[in-house]
Amino acid sequence: MDEFGLIARYFTRSPRGSLVLLGVGDDAALVAPLQAGSAYALTTDTLVAGVHFLSDAPGFDVGYKALAVNVSDLAAMGARPVGFLLNLSLPTLDEAWLARFRDGLFALADTLALDLIGGDTVRGPLAVTVTALGEVPAESALRRDGARVGDRIYVTGFLGEAALGFFLRAGRLELPEAFHEQVLGRLDRPIPRIIEGQALRGVASAAIDISDGLVADLGHILKASGVGASVDLHRLPFSDAYDAAFAQVGFEAALSFGDDYELCFTVAPDRVEALNGFMSRFPCACHYIGDITADTGLTLFDGAAPYTPQGLGFNHFHE
Amino acid sequence: MDEFGLIARYFTRSPRGSLVLLGVGDDAALVAPLQAGSAYALTTDTLVAGVHFLSDAPGFDVGYKALAVNVSDLAAMGARPVGFLLNLSLPTLDEAWLARFRDGLFALADTLALDLIGGDTVRGPLAVTVTALGEVPAESALRRDGARVGDRIYVTGFLGEAALGFFLRAGRLELPEAFHEQVLGRLDRPIPRIIEGQALRGVASAAIDISDGLVADLGHILKASGVGASVDLHRLPFSDAYDAAFAQVGFEAALSFGDDYELCFTVAPDRVEALNGFMSRFPCACHYIGDITADTGLTLFDGAAPYTPQGLGFNHFHE
Numbered sequence: 001m002d003e004f005g006l007i008a009r010y011f012t013r014s015p016r017g018s019l020v021l022l023g024v025g026d027d028a029a030l031v032a033p034l035q036a037g038s039a040y041a042l043t044t045d046t047l048v049a050g051v052h053f054l055s056d057a058p059g060f061d062v063g064y065k066a067l068a069v070n071v072s073d074l075a076a077m078g079a080r081p082v083g084f085l086l087n088l089s090l091p092t093l094d095e096a097w098l099a100r101f102r103d104g105l106f107a108l109a110d111t112l113a114l115d116l117i118g119g120d121t122v123r124g125p126l127a128v129t130v131t132a133l134g135e136v137p138a139e140s141a142l143r144r145d146g147a148r149v150g151d152r153i154y155v156t157g158f159l160g161e162a163a164l165g166f167f168l169r170a171g172r173l174e175l176p177e178a179f180h181e182q183v184l185g186r187l188d189r190p191i192p193r194i195i196e197g198q199a200l201r202g203v204a205s206a207a208i209d210i211s212d213g214l215v216a217d218l219g220h221i222l223k224a225s226g227v228g229a230s231v232d233l234h235r236l237p238f239s240d241a242y243d244a245a246f247a248q249v250g251f252e253a254a255l256s257f258g259d260d261y262e263l264c265f266t267v268a269p270d271r272v273e274a275l276n277g278f279m280s281r282f283p284c285a286c287h288y289i290g291d292i293t294a295d296t297g298l299t300l301f302d303g304a305a306p307y308t309p310q311g312l313g314f315n316h317f318h319e
Numbered sequence: 320m321d322e323f324g325l326i327a328r329y330f331t332r333s334p335r336g337s338l339v340l341l342g343v344g345d346d347a348a349l350v351a352p353l354q355a356g357s358a359y360a361l362t363t364d365t366l367v368a369g370v371h372f373l374s375d376a377p378g379f380d381v382g383y384k385a386l387a388v389n390v391s392d393l394a395a396m397g398a399r400p401v402g403f404l405l406n407l408s409l410p411t412l413d414e415a416w417l418a419r420f421r422d423g424l425f426a427l428a429d430t431l432a433l434d435l436i437g438g439d440t441v442r443g444p445l446a447v448t449v450t451a452l453g454e455v456p457a458e459s460a461l462r463r464d465g466a467r468v469g470d471r472i473y474v475t476g477f478l479g480e481a482a483l484g485f486f487l488r489a490g491r492l493e494l495p496e497a498f499h500e501q502v503l504g505r506l507d508r509p510i511p512r513i514i515e516g517q518a519l520r521g522v523a524s525a526a527i528d529i530s531d532g533l534v535a536d537l538g539h540i541l542k543a544s545g546v547g548a549s550v551d552l553h554r555l556p557f558s559d560a561y562d563a564a565f566a567q568v569g570f571e572a573a574l575s576f577g578d579d580y581e582l583c584f585t586v587a588p589d590r591v592e593a594l595n596g597f598m599s600r601f602p603c604a605c606h607y608i609g610d611i612t613a614d615t616g617l618t619l620f621d622g623a624a625p626y627t628p629q630g631l632g633f634n635h636f637h638e
Contacts, residue, residue: 021358025543026463027395027527028362028453033353039340040359042436043347044450046406048443076346087365087406087448117361124367125444129406131363134347144345208346224344 010102011086011116019082019135020115029117031083031133039138040082042131043073049126054169059097061188062128063104068190069211070132071112072261075197076209078142079134081112086119087129112194142200142207142265147225151205151266151292154275156193157284158239159214159262160254161186173248179241190261196282200265203274207265212258215309219298221266230299231290233307251302255309266292329421330405336434338401338454348436350402350452358457359401361450362392368445373488378416380507381447382423387509388530389451390431391580394516395528397461398453400431405438406448423508431513461519461526461584466544470524470585470611473594475512476603477558478533478581479573480505492567498560509580515601519584522593526584531577534628538617540585549618550609552626570621574628585611 012024022030034040047066049055067084074081086105090098109116117133165187167173168180175183193209200207206225210217214231222229233251242254262284267275279286293299300307331343341349353359366385368374386403393400405424409417428435436452484506486492487499494502512528519526525544527536533550541548552570561573581603586594598605612618619626 021457022460022462027392027461028360028398028451030358030360030396030455030457030460032457033355033357033359036352038352039349040352041347041349042404042450042452044404044406044437044448045439046408046441046443046448048408048441051441051443073346077349079347085361085363085450087363089365089367089446118363120364120448122365122367122370124365124370124446127408127443127446129363129365129439129448131361131404131450132347133361136349138340138349138351141341141349142346143341 010098011119013116017082017113017115020117023115023117024119031117034135037137037139038135039141041074041077041079041134041136041141043070044129044131045069045073046127046129055126059100060104063101064108064189066128066130067105067108068192069261070130071192071194072190072209074132074134075192075194076142076207076263077134077136078140078197078201078207079136080198081114081132081134081194083115083117083133085131086116088119088121089124089127090121091124091126137201140201142197142204144206144208144221144224147206147221147227147266147292148268149227149292149294151268152272152288153218153229153231153264153266153290153292154286154288155237155262155264156196156286157262158237158242159260160242160257161239162190162259163249163253163257164241164245166257166259173245175241175245179244183241187259190259192261193263193284196263196284199278199282203267203271204265205268207263210258210260210262210264213256214264215255215298216258218264221264222296222298228293228295228297229290230293230301233300233302235287235289237285237287251307252310329417330435330438332435336401336432339434339436342434342436343438353454356456356458357454358460360393360396360398360453360455360460362389363448363450364388365446365448374445378419379423382420383427383508385447385449386424386427387511388580389449390511390513391509391528393451393453394511394513395461395526395582396453396455397459397516397520397526398455399517400433400451400453400513402434402436402452404450405435407438407440408443408446409440410443410445456520459520461516461523463525463527463540463543466525466540466546466585466611467587468546468611468613470587471591471607472537472548472550472583472585472609472611473605473607474533474556474581474583475515475605476581477556477561478579479561479576480558481509481578482568482572482576483560483564485576485578492564494560494564498563502560506578509578511580512582512603515582515603518597518601522586522590523584524587526582529577529579529581529583532575533583534574534617535577537583540583541615541617547612547614547616547618548609549612549620552619552621554606554608556604556606570626571629
């Protein structure tokens with residue numbers, strides 16, 4: 001079977017979204033114009049075997065996560081996901097692996113009604129690039145540069161569980177068996193917060209998804225917005241699993257690892273009431289963790305004492 | 320320098336195109352809505368070191384070609400290129416190489432006034448993925464499935480020179496020194512036919528770019544359109560360099576190698592006059608090479624005798 005057969009056999013399906021005029025199988029995909037005021041959001045992430053996932057990771061999880069991390073970026077813009085392109089670099093043609101990869105990819109794509117609209121399959125070291133396309137009202141897209149002094153800082157869901165999954169799998173963490181599936185699932189199959197992201201349009205002043213850890217990602221908001229922040233570590237939302245691991249990982253797994261794909265966002269004081277009005281109906285809870293300050297930089301407090309993160313931050317070229 | 324610094328330092332520039340609302344530096348790029356009737360075209364290709372380019376290939380050429388092959392796909396749709404995303408997988412942070420890569424990438428991007436609107440930089444085996452975005456009137460996009468019996472088949476430019484460059488570099492071809500720069504340039508820095516592609520809207524009934532060789536790529540048009548073709552090999556456009564190599568490569572370098580990134584397109588009889596009206600003003604010549612037939616499959620003629628290609632076709636999973 002040649003590469004064209006491979007693409008056709010595994011990945012070609014008829015597009016269902018009304019915005020997709022032409023999907024897989026031509027020189028380019030075509031997507032329809034949007035109504036005035038709407039913009040297409042485009043984002044792309046590459047996952048490399050041995051760097052972003054284990055070389056022997058289940059195909060299902062690789063497929064799921066490659067799409068999830070990109071959809072998470074759309075969520076962080078407040079965008080509605082529309083479709084995606086898939087670039088797959090494969091060292092060999094392992095049809096069984098590929099079938100599981102596809103199952104994982106489409107498990108998420110089908111849940112979100114996302115169309116695969118194009119891509120490329122090549123021979124090479126195992127790596128996956130997904131480029132995701134979303135739709136968002138241009139004026140209310142959630143950017144990184146809108147945080148202002150006095151805004152409150154929130155995060156969705158729980159922090160640090162993906163880190164626990166990573167350290168558990170690496171044999172570097174003791175954790176009651178009852179939590180294993182939960183933390184490994186959070187690492188392998190993160191849930192992009194697209195409902196929350198869209199609900200936050202017009203409410204959040206800035207937003208980002210937490211892929212590199214709260215310190216790094218909140219730091220991007222602070223830098224883009226030209227402000228600082230104060231975060232109370234005792235307000236960080238921890239799950240029971242995290243509480244069980246706290247003696248081993250402290251705050252670090254929540255602060256510096258990433259891979260949680262929760263949203264971190266800021267809300268101006270006059271929008272807090274609006275947030276409180278619908279936050280309780282979110283699929284996941286949101287937690288207020290700190291405030292935007294005029295002093296630049298991020299200051300963390302463990303009670304009254306400033307806390308300096310140890311830095312497990314995942315940074316591809318950090319020596 | 321961390322990965323964020325790397326992206327910022329090498330690749331962040333302010334977008335100049337009016338369609339780009341938000342470029343590099345947020346969770347996603349934002350592109351403006353188009354006027355009714357226009358569609359965005361999206362295409363993506365991955366180039367892997369050791370597969371699509373030599374591992375020691377000059378950074379300039381890798382950057383140029385990674386963008387060129389994607390822009391070529393937009394040309395084959397008749398689209399006007401707008402912008403692109405860049406995914407770069409690098410084994411080490413070689414700033415000198417990266418600077419040359421950027422120079423090659425932006426040499427083409429600047430020529431075409433293309434904005435880099437997003438991307439991802441990761442540690443991994445050397446590989447480049449570009450996702451290109453273009454704009455095209457939806458109804459006159461050049462698709463693969465529009466060829467009809469009786470249409471004429473054309474190609475732009477010359478065929479087979481990229482193959483000559485490849486075989487020359489591999490030490491498998493004797494060629495007068497005077498042609499070396501020409502054929503290596505055609506392999507390393509192909510010229511996407513975007514002017515021709517846009518001019519062919521409303522004139523060509525189908526189009527594709529020749530990345531895998533005329534036999535394979537014309538074959539895609541035939542399959543998508545449910546027709547066959549007859550091609551006269553004596554009509555194939557050969558350069559002086561190709562003529563000089565003909566005794567060694569015969570027709571095969573033109574038929575089965577690819578990497579030329581010329582356009583192959585079909586024109587209905589009643590549109591031939593329109594084509595002739597502007598074809599002479601193209602940057603490159605177009606040549607009539609054969610006809611669409613009712614018999615499925617592609618029949619090649621060397622004079623009166625049918626010719627069977629030997630198949631140098633570049634196919635990533637072909638055994």
